[in-house]
Amino acid sequence: MRRVTPRIAVGPLQPAYAVAAVEAGGGQVVNPDGKADGLIWLAPRQVDALHDALEATGARWVQLPLAGVERFHEAGLFSAGPQWTSAKGSYAEPVAEHAVMLALAGLRVLPTRITATSWGKPDGISLYDRDVVILGAGGITAELLRLLAPWRVRATVVRRRPDPVEGAAATVGLERLDEVLAPAQVVFLALALTPQTRGVIAAPQLAAMRPDAWLVNVARGPHVDTDALVAALDSGAIGGAALDVTDPEPLPDGHPLWGRANCIITPHTADTQAMVEPLLARRISTNVRRFAAGEQLEGLVDIEAGY
Amino acid sequence: MRRVTPRIAVGPLQPAYAVAAVEAGGGQVVNPDGKADGLIWLAPRQVDALHDALEATGARWVQLPLAGVERFHEAGLFSAGPQWTSAKGSYAEPVAEHAVMLALAGLRVLPTRITATSWGKPDGISLYDRDVVILGAGGITAELLRLLAPWRVRATVVRRRPDPVEGAAATVGLERLDEVLAPAQVVFLALALTPQTRGVIAAPQLAAMRPDAWLVNVARGPHVDTDALVAALDSGAIGGAALDVTDPEPLPDGHPLWGRANCIITPHTADTQAMVEPLLARRISTNVRRFAAGEQLEGLVDIEAGY
Numbered sequence: 144m145r146r147v148t149p150r151i152a153v154g155p156l157q158p159a160y161a162v163a164a165v166e167a168g169g170g171q172v173v174n175p176d177g178k179a180d181g182l183i184w185l186a187p188r189q190v191d192a193l194h195d196a197l198e199a200t201g202a203r204w205v206q207l208p209l210a211g212v213e214r215f216h217e218a219g220l221f222s223a224g225p226q227w228t229s230a231k232g233s234y235a236e237p238v239a240e241h242a243v244m245l246a247l248a249g250l251r252v253l254p255t256r257i258t259a260t261s262w263g264k265p266d267g268i269s270l271y272d273r274d275v276v277i278l279g280a281g282g283i284t285a286e287l288l289r290l291l292a293p294w295r296v297r298a299t300v301v302r303r304r305p306d307p308v309e310g311a312a313a314t315v316g317l318e319r320l321d322e323v324l325a326p327a328q329v330v331f332l333a334l335a336l337t338p339q340t341r342g343v344i345a346a347p348q349l350a351a352m353r354p355d356a357w358l359v360n361v362a363r364g365p366h367v368d369t370d371a372l373v374a375a376l377d378s379g380a381i382g383g384a385a386l387d388v389t390d391p392e393p394l395p396d397g398h399p400l401w402g403r404a405n406c407i408i409t410p411h412t413a414d415t416q417a418m419v420e421p422l423l424a425r426r427i428s429t430n431v432r433r434f435a436a437g438e439q440l441e442g443l444v445d446i447e448a449g450y
Numbered sequence: 451m452r453r454v455t456p457r458i459a460v461g462p463l464q465p466a467y468a469v470a471a472v473e474a475g476g477g478q479v480v481n482p483d484g485k486a487d488g489l490i491w492l493a494p495r496q497v498d499a500l501h502d503a504l505e506a507t508g509a510r511w512v513q514l515p516l517a518g519v520e521r522f523h524e525a526g527l528f529s530a531g532p533q534w535t536s537a538k539g540s541y542a543e544p545v546a547e548h549a550v551m552l553a554l555a556g557l558r559v560l561p562t563r564i565t566a567t568s569w570g571k572p573d574g575i576s577l578y579d580r581d582v583v584i585l586g587a588g589g590i591t592a593e594l595l596r597l598l599a600p601w602r603v604r605a606t607v608v609r610r611r612p613d614p615v616e617g618a619a620a621t622v623g624l625e626r627l628d629e630v631l632a633p634a635q636v637v638f639l640a641l642a643l644t645p646q647t648r649g650v651i652a653a654p655q656l657a658a659m660r661p662d663a664w665l666v667n668v669a670r671g672p673h674v675d676t677d678a679l680v681a682a683l684d685s686g687a688i689g690g691a692a693l694d695v696t697d698p699e700p701l702p703d704g705h706p707l708w709g710r711a712n713c714i715i716t717p718h719t720a721d722t723q724a725m726v727e728p729l730l731a732r733r734i735s736t737n738v739r740r741f742a743a744g745e746q747l748e749g750l751v752d753i754e755a756g757y
Contacts, residue, residue: 407560
C-alpha cells in the first residue's frame, strides 16, 4: 500500500530549492544512503554515485536534473527497475529564448557589430515571413513555435515519426530532412541525442542549406559534424552557425570555430542554474505529488528511445 | 474635380520599386520638375531639393520615405500647404525585431560571448515574466508588444498622453517616466524625436533603472544623453545599453561606447534598405490609391507635434 508521505531521497547534495520542492509536493526528504521511495538525483555527471544511491535507496522512481539524459542511458542505468523521469520540457522556455536570440543575432550580423570599433554599413536579414526548420518535437520546439509565431515563420518540424506538431506548417520524418532544408532561413536543432541523431547535420545537410541560412544548435554538440561545419563556414556554404553546444565540449582554445564573423559560440548557457532552479523545483514538486497519488509522472523517460 | 489617375512625381531618383508602387496604386509617374498632384520624395537628407520640387510640382500631398521626419520639421517645411505623410508605422516590424534582438543579446551577455576565444561561464538573464518599459506608442511599440507577448512581459508604455495601449499592462504620461523605470529589466526607446523628448534618458533616468537593466534605443540618438550614459556604463549603474542610433551619429572612432562588454552598437540598421523597400512600396501604393479616391491617407504627419 502506498504511503501518504513518500520518503524522497535527495542527493548527492541537498540544495534548499530541492528540499523545499519535495516538501511542497508532500514528500519527506531523506538522505540517499538509506531506504527511500523516490530519488531526486541532482548531479548530472555522477553516474557511479547514482548507481550506489539506487542500490542503497531501492527507489521505485528516479528524477534526473536534465532534459538530455544520454549519459545515464549510455551507462545502462535505464535498464534497472525504477521509473525514470527527466527534466525534459521543463527548461523549454529559456532554451527556446536562447535559440531565438541566437537566430536573430546571427541574421543581423552581431559578431561583426560587436567586434566593430567604427560605424559600419547596413546589413542583416529579417526573420519575418521566412521558412524555418526545427529538428525535434519536444518541449523546446513547442516553445520555439510559440515565440516565433508573431514573426509569421513557416516552420517545418523534422522528427522521428511525422505526427503533426501544433503551430508547425508541416511535420516530416527524419528521412526527409535533406529535402526540407533548402528554403530554410534558420535551421534549429532541438532534438534528443541518440545513436540515430548523432551527426544528423553533416556535409550533405550543410550543402542542402541556403548560403545565407543560419544553423542554431541548442540541443547537443554531437548532432553536428564539426569538421563539416568548419568547412561549410570556410567556404560560405551557409550564412553562419550559432552554437550553445559544441563537439568537443567545452570547445578548446584555438579551435577554428572561435572568433569568426559567421559563428556565435555560447558556453552551454541557454538555461543557467538561476533560470533552471525554479523550473526544476516545479517539476520535482509536481512529480512528488503525483508519485504519492500513484498518478502518471511528468517527463517520463522512454527507456527504448533513450530520452 | 479629382482626376481618376493622379500625376505623382517621384524624386529625386525614380527607383523601380517606387515607380511600380505608384502604378500599382493607380497613379501616373512624372518627374518632380513639373506640375504634379502628389510627390513621393525618397531622399531623406535632401531638404533643399525637396523645397524646389514642392515649388515645381505644386503637389497637394507629399510622401516622405522615413518614419522620423524631424529634419523636415526643423527645416520648416511642414508649415507649407500640402498634406504630409511619412513612413511611420510601416517599418515597425523590422525595427521591433531589431529591438527584441538587442534586448535578448544584451541580457544574455553576447558581447562577452562573441569576443571570447575560450569557453566561458554560464551567465545571462531571461526575459520571461519580466517588467519592461517602452517609450513611445506608435507602430514600433505596437509591434514590440506583439513580439514580446509570448514572453509574458509586463509592459508599461510611456507616452505624451496616457491613453491606454493595447497589449500594455499600463500606460502612463511622460511626466511619470522616472517612477516606472525602477522595476524594468529592459527600457526600450521607440518614440519620435521632438524638443520634448530630446535627452529624455539622462542621468536621473539612468539612476532610476535597475543595475542589471538594459537600455535599447531604436528611435533617435539624441533621446539619450550620451555623456550620462557613458558614466552609467562606467559605474555599473545599469546592466548595459544596446543602441541602433547614437548621438553623435555616426559614432566616431575612439568613442568610449565602442568595444565594451556592456554596450552593443549597431549602425542604424534596424531597417535596412532591403527590408524597407517592400514596406515603403506598400505605403506608397496604399496612399496613391487613397489620394486618388479622396480618402484619408496613412501615416499623416501631425504638423503641430512634428511627427
